[in-house]
Amino acid sequence: MDIQETIQSLTQELRRGTLVLCVLSQLSEPQYGYSLVSILEEKGLSIDPGTLYPLMRRLEKQELLVSSWDTNEARPRKYYQLSDLGMQVYQHLRQEWASLAEGVNRLMNGGEGYGAN
């Protein structure tokens, strides 16, 4: 395996863990799957729709999201939004992320970490 492949697969793994957080962060307003793909892309986080759609279904099953079909437009779309539970979970995850990011940064930038600047 060459270095590019290794980097790519590890990067993917790294991003996978943050996906739920990214999705939850954008759903205080109802969005349908593809609009969420565009929003995330605009903010520099490209996500494969083939990953996002199943993920949103799973989050709905876990009762973090609620959904409703909008049939008024040209094509029917399923809109997802945070549930109350989803909101609470999101707040907790946010804190977790903050402390995780801080911890990891400290490791990498601190006195003993390799490559500290």
Next chain:
Amino acid sequence: MELIDRYVYAVTQQLPEKQRTEIEKELRGLIEDMLEERTHGGSPSPKEVEDVLVELGNPSEMADRYRGSKRYLIGPGLFTSYISVLRIVWIAIGIALGVMFMIESIMDPTNVLDHFIDGIVSVVIGLTQGFAWVTVVFGILEYTGAQKARGKKTEQAWKPSDLPQLPQYKSRISPAEPIASIIFSVLFVVLFSYSTDLLGVWRFTDGERTVIPFFNTEVFSRFLPYIWILLAVGILKEIMKLNTRRWTTRLIGMEIAVTILYLIVAVLMFSDAAIWNADFMQQAVDSGLVTAGSEGYSTVNTVWENITEGLALIYLIGLVSMIQVISLIVKAYRNKA
């Protein structure tokens, strides 16, 4: 547009029935959105449709993501033992059929070529059957195992005491035993199905072979379906033994159940006096095995009548089964201790 239908179908047909319609609607919406972004409202070219589908990726992987788990007939956890058990079962069947071929060729040397062709056919059928049975057993193990794993996650956390016992010497099953059982089971299936008339007293005089059969072939063949089921269940049990390689309470339970099944079928068969060859004594005299009126004749006659008309054989089989069941129960207790 047909490509889109085919893609959506390829994904949804791998999903549970009740989720299909909604996921189908969702997927179609997604594909249309993606196309619209590319064409800005125009009608998409076949190339653009293809690009979008490529971006969505392999439909099986998409279905896996929707399902949240991969599906296996036999998963990686069982695959190694599946292959090794399959190999052993195949070898056992091969040996059994080889022995059968040799017996037939020795008995009937003029038709060796026919026996050889028959032999090849039965090897193909036998190996296919073996493959099917082993796969069924492991498929069930995988299915029940997967169910259990799913249930456990919510019920209770794993504890170190859940670890399986190391195989004790006394509870270890040497693979030779199940292999021998499978070989004999296959031999019995062939023997009972095609050559019941070979079960009897063999006599060679002047190079001529005569067999005085014990059974009435016609009546015996009525019991064949039970015998097949019995031997199939037996082989299934041996496959389980090959997989675990040690005595577990569940295996001992199966062993007891199979023993009792054997007993039931044996009682059913032998309590029907018509199953025996009614002309046995006459044929014995004709073949010169015994002389009518001699002391030997009356001894043989008494034994034969005791077996066929009396309950001697049933008692004997019952006794043997009982001893076996008791020793299995003892084994189960010793295993637990």
